[in-house]
Amino acid sequence: MMATAAPLCSLENYLVLPDHTMDQRIAAVRKVLGRESVILGHHYQRDEVIRFADYRGDSYKLSQLAAQAAGRYIVFCGVHFMAESADILGRPGQVTILPDLNAGCSMADMAEITQVEDCWEHLVAAGLTSDSGEGITPITYMNSSAAIKAFCGERGGVVCTSSNAAGAFQWGFEKNSKLLFLPDQHLGRNTGYRMGIPLDEMIVWDPYQEMGGNKPEAIRRARIILWKGYCSVHQRFTPQHVARVRREHPGIRVIVHPECRFEVAQAADEIGSTEGIIKAVKSSPKGTEWAVGTEIHLVNRLGKELQDHKVISLDPSVCVCTTMFRITPQHLLWALENLGEGQVVNRISVDERTRYYARLALDRMLTLR
Numbered sequence: 001m002m003a004t005a006a007p008l009c010s011l012e013n014y015l016v017l018p019d020h021t022m023d024q025r026i027a028a029v030r031k032v033l034g035r036e037s038v039i040l041g042h043h044y045q046r047d048e049v050i051r052f053a054d055y056r057g058d059s060y061k062l063s064q065l066a067a068q069a070a071g072r073y074i075v076f077c078g079v080h081f082m083a084e085s086a087d088i089l090g091r092p093g094q095v096t097i098l099p100d101l102n103a104g105c106s107m108a109d110m111a112e113i114t115q116v117e118d119c120w121e122h123l124v125a126a127g128l129t130s131d132s133g134e135g136i137t138p139i140t141y142m143n144s145s146a147a148i149k150a151f152c153g154e155r156g157g158v159v160c161t162s163s164n165a166a167g168a169f170q171w172g173f174e175k176n177s178k179l180l181f182l183p184d185q186h187l188g189r190n191t192g193y194r195m196g197i198p199l200d201e202m203i204v205w206d207p208y209q210e211m212g213g214n215k216p217e218a219i220r221r222a223r224i225i226l227w228k229g230y231c232s233v234h235q236r237f238t239p240q241h242v243a244r245v246r247r248e249h250p251g252i253r254v255i256v257h258p259e260c261r262f263e264v265a266q267a268a269d270e271i272g273s274t275e276g277i278i279k280a281v282k283s284s285p286k287g288t289e290w291a292v293g294t295e296i297h298l299v300n301r302l303g304k305e306l307q308d309h310k311v312i313s314l315d316p317s318v319c320v321c322t323t324m325f326r327i328t329p330q331h332l333l334w335a336l337e338n339l340g341e342g343q344v345v346n347r348i349s350v351d352e353r354t355r356y357y358a359r360l361a362l363d364r365m366l367t368l369r
């Protein structure tokens with residue numbers, strides 16, 4: 001049994017290590033750990049980190065892989081909510097480690113549990129739902145804290161990913177005539193609109209304003225209440241970027257992530273989740289030119305790997321997820337070498353009650369069509 005006390009090796013000593021020493025030391029400690037440890041890498045991780053990953057994927061795929069992995073120690077090179085999901089879906093006895101605890105997600109942080117509870121109380125007081133969710137189905141994007149997932153699970157709601165959001169909305173509407181969608185307004189709006197819901201039947205709930213900044217009549221009329229959250233990476237893309245890339249590269253295809261603004265999604269040729277973008281680009285005929293609206297590390301990697309295609313970023317100024325970027329090979333080495341010394345550092349552990357209800361919402365997602 002490994003201890004979780006203070007690390008034997010201090011992180012500060014690792015952060016100054018030169019990059020060229022990483023390969024050898026990471027390989028050496030992995031040999032010691034053998035199949036006990038599994039490294040997961042999100043597609044948005046920098047190249048210097050993702051090359052050590054046993055598995056690559058988007059947040060949900062990685063959480064599922066974590067649960068299936070033989071290893072007891074899951075070293076998750078991603079952000080905090082992803083490591084929480086891996087811990088929730090993991091097998092008993094599995095330990096999830098996030099190499100840098102500061103690797104959060106600005107979008108997930110935009111929906112704090114107290115704010116969401118406050119919003120719900122207002123909706124209950126307005127007579128639009130019962131506390132347990134008869135009236136409004138709460139749905140949260142995978143990119144949210146375990147507490148928000150549990151909030152939805154406890155009130156009859158569900159978690160969704162960017163690839164099954166429409167199925168989740170359909171499921172939610174079969175239960176109630178109204179949805180509360182957390183925390184990404186853009187994914188919610190893009191999904192609702194593609195399902196035929198007019199824009200004026202979707203309102204935005206701003207947690208910093210009284211009644212979310214809405215009139216009672218607007219809340220009553222709304223079919224979808226969108227939480228006022230966004231991804232700072234994907235919200236950077238604008239319709240002007242789409243117009244410019246089409247002007248400069250006639251015939252180019254534009255594909256964007258559904259976390260992009262509504263106007264950008266409307267101007268694009270295709271919308272795709274992270275895995276959806278990879279699939280669309282890889283399966284396109286040789287010679288196809290693509291402008292991709294998502295995180296730059298994934299776009300650059302696709303460009304390098306697919307020499308028969310031309311892949312560029314929709315925005316020439318760099319669109320990095322700065323929190324994902326926090327994880328460096330030095331952080332990874334620190335976590336691994338501590339494990340090699342019998343010490344668990346940066347463990348992500350979700351409490352039992354939260355785990356129970358969050359798991360309920362995640363399991364409901366698996367039943368979606």
Ligand code: SF4
Pocket residue numbers: 044079104105106107108143231232233234295321322323324
């Ligand atoms: S890309 Fe956006 S949604 Fe994804 S982890 Fe970074 S900030 Fe969060």
